[in-house]
Amino acid sequence: MHAQIVLFDGFDPLDVVAPFEVLVAGSDAVGGELEVELVSAEGPRTVVSGSRGLTLQATARLDPAKPGYVIVPGAAGPIEGDPDEGVETIPVLLARFGETEAVPLIRRAFEEPDVTVATVCGGSLALAMAGLLEGRHANTHHLGVDVLEATGAIPVRARVVDDGDLVTAGGVTSGLDLALHLLDRSYGPRVAIAVEELFAYERRGTVWTDTGREPKPT
Template sequence: MHAQIVLFDGFDPLDVVAPYEVLIAGSDFVGGDLEVELVSAEGPRLVRGGCTGSRPLQLEATNYLDPTKPGYVIVPGALGPVDADPDEVATIPVLLARFGDTEAGPLMRRALAHPDVTVATVCGGSLALAMAGLLDGRHANTHHLGTQVLEATGAIPVDARVVDDGDLVTAGGVTSGLDLALHLLDRSYGPRIALAVEAYFAFERRGTVWTNRGALPQAV
């Protein structure tokens, strides 16, 4: 099984590193069955992350994003200013909108259509897909500041830390990347592996994972 974490210019480093560390640990606990790699739509390259100050982090994509590899494709959000002139500064909405205008857009469309691929997102990663027209009618979550944008693009916002909509799994703000990755390990390898990684990192998942099943709550 593969887990491809997609790098793009302006990515949020924590959205990448948190699930990467959790999934690498999970791979170790299952004897290396899970192959985790950093990829980009343009192939191997150094990718400059976003920043709110003067110290951007660069990470190396070691392979091309392959929308046919069985497993997970994980899209992070972006990091940068929120309130600024988008004609002068690469704000978070600008960075996320650019994602769909690159080669990543059609590749992610293929990934979402592939029966052996589950697409996952952290924070604004769901907005990047939504603004590319890829989440119409899908249940999803994002950072709370982007909920209205998510809804405006045709997605169905769900107020849960992790939202599991089958072949689409989305998570809220940046630290939820830890919870997302633990849920993916639980889905693929079971709770023993997820608990082993939780113990390893001295971290416990937060909240109830939303899935589209069960009784609907009644008004009280």
């Protein structure tokens, strides 16, 4: 099984590093069965984040046919500013993602029965603005929920939302919870708890799925 974390120009480093660390620890716990790698739509390259020029190295091109997970982070940068004055805001960076080769590759990933697409924070907004989440249950950073809804997605205010072949998480630190849920989903709670203990971190919130009874209105 593979976990491909997609880098793009302006990505948020914590959205990448948090799930990377958790998934690598999970891979160690299952004898290396999970291959975790940083990829980009363009192939191996140095990718500049949106945080003070910090860079990470993509070691391969995103392969939408590899069974496992394709994980899309959000972007880092100012929330407000004039793009005409060269201010690369988070909305600008996420919209630019939609113009890259990553979008058709992720669309192909959704067509693969053995692939689940996952997002952290604004990663779901990037996919939603590219037209990939219409009619899907999803979450994002709380500042972007209105945008998520405007694109046709169905916002769910849960830290992790599991909609089958789409798993999304809320704000930046929820990348930890997302990755632990993916480990639990693929390898079971013993592996997930072992990684929680290693990191001295317990998952937060209830993982939402489209199951169970509807609560009565209050």
